[in-house]
Amino acid sequence: MSRSGFIQQTFAIIIVAALVLAYVPPVQAQTEAQAQTAAEDTTLLYTTILERAVKDGKARDLRLNDCIDLALRKNLSIEINSYRPLVQQQSLLAANGVYDYTMNVDGTYQNMEAPITDILRQEVLGISEYKSSAYDLNFTFSRYLPTGGTATLSFLNSRDASNTNLYNPTYSGRMTAQFVQPLLKNRVLDANRRTIQLARKDQKISDIDFENQVSTVIKSVEDTYWDLVNAIEQQRIQIQSAELAMIQLRDNQKRVEIGTLAPIVITQTRAEVAQAIQRVIAAEASIIQTENGLKNAITDDPNDPIWDEFLIPVDKPEIPSEIPDLQGAVELAYKNRPEIRSLNVELEKDDIDIKYYNSQTKPRLDFTAYIGPNGAASPNLKVAVLDEYGNPVLGPDGQPLYQDSDQFTGGLGKVYEQIFGFDYLDWSLKFNFQYIFGNDAAKAQLAIARLGKDQNRANLKQTFQNVRVDVLNAIQTIEVNRKSLYSATIARQFQEEQLTGQNKRFQAGLATNFEVLQTQRDLADARAAELRSLINLKKSIVALNNSTFTLLTQNQLEIALTR
Structure with missing residues (x-):
């Protein structure tokens, strides 16, 4: 449904609710009419946050790629973490400074x-x-000299x-x-060359960490974007539920007028309408909180005009045609995951330390x-x-x-x-x-360096296993969510058919008003469950891309810092 159609439908619901609730059958007591006045006034005055934003000209359509682009340029977490690689670059420059020429006069x-x-x-x-x-x-x-001399x-x-x-x-x-x-x-490796080589490795680690931070922000933005889609659509479902309740109220009022239905049914139906509208209003809290979370991720200025706008996500979640191959996804994760790459660099640092301390054990x-x-x-x-x-x-x-x-x-x-x-x-x-007799200090440092490498090897082995579990969980979650979506879709279809049947039975006097209202609530729950299943499926795909560390390539991003 288009945004304009959604707004028109919402206005129609509110107008119908106002017209229906304004009618009080003569058989009802005056006290009942007074008790409902406040609820009727609320129904007449209430408009959704989306309607208010459109009316005030403050609605802003945003695609997912637009949000990611804004986050890369304005996310404060990315900005804060972008300084570490630059600081590490200066540390490397400082380490190379040992080879500067010195003049003394x-x-x-x-x-x-x-x-x-x-x-x-x-x-x-x-x-x-x-x-x-x-x-x-x-x-x-x-x-x-770079030769150690x-x-x-x-x-x-x-x-x-x-x-x-x-x-x-x-x-x-x-x-x-x-x-x-x-x-x-000191011929193979001296203290100066060791410091420089370690600084190069630390710079590589800081770059990997920054890529990981960017990927984390992208995942957070995607999750929040789809959560906002879910929150808005959930309110739309509640509006549809309120519309059904008001239609039922209108039909019941006609039946009371012709004497085929007891007046008490009107009170029951009015209560259902009020509860449905209450659920519409309650759904708005989730919209506001999720939208604020998305704004926080894509702007770095508390005075940015975006805080006065209402963000309308225009992308819709798509159902994946097939589930990725487990082995291929695992191999991709082994290649891309930042913790594996960082540990490989740590092993390279261990090799540098071993080479240095082995040199220190030799005579001078x-x-x-x-x-x-x-x-x-x-x-x-x-x-x-x-x-x-x-x-x-x-x-x-x-x-x-x-x-x-x-x-x-x-x-x-x-x-x-x-x-x-x-x-x-x-x-x-x-x-x-x-010649140093014994040279225990250098030998102990060499032993420590070798133990450190053995420890990092064990860490790497455990990390490989953890990554495999992450990928396996992500793929299995996609499969579960696909089945859940299929099941939810079938359930929603059955609930629609059930409501149609209940309405016919009610018309024939074979079903009670309570049964019709209960079926309407069940349909709303089924539609909400189907939407949640669809959003969960989309978020599980994002989780898989995150577990294989392909969110950057999926969004065609290349990290480049000012060097």
């Missing part, structure tokens, strides 16, 4: 003056006090001037490169390679002029002649020419061995 300036108390030294140097000034400026770059590159620069130096100022420099690599302990053997080219220069440095035979060349005064040195005369530039030319080089190779 230090500089020193020193000025020194001191008396020379040694008279002989004073005579040799020709000075009575010692004066010097010096500065150092050093740069060091270092980082940890470290690399360091340093540039050391100094300038020195002193009244005891032969040449002033003098410059010196050194470039050092050092590489340290573990060969036994580190290889160190060092190379350090260096250089020195002075802008005032002179060297003797030599002839072709290597003898000093004398000047006119008979003293040796001096000239600038191509190799040593200059400043820091000349120093770095020597350094990068590897003119003066020192290097070394070193091995460092360390």
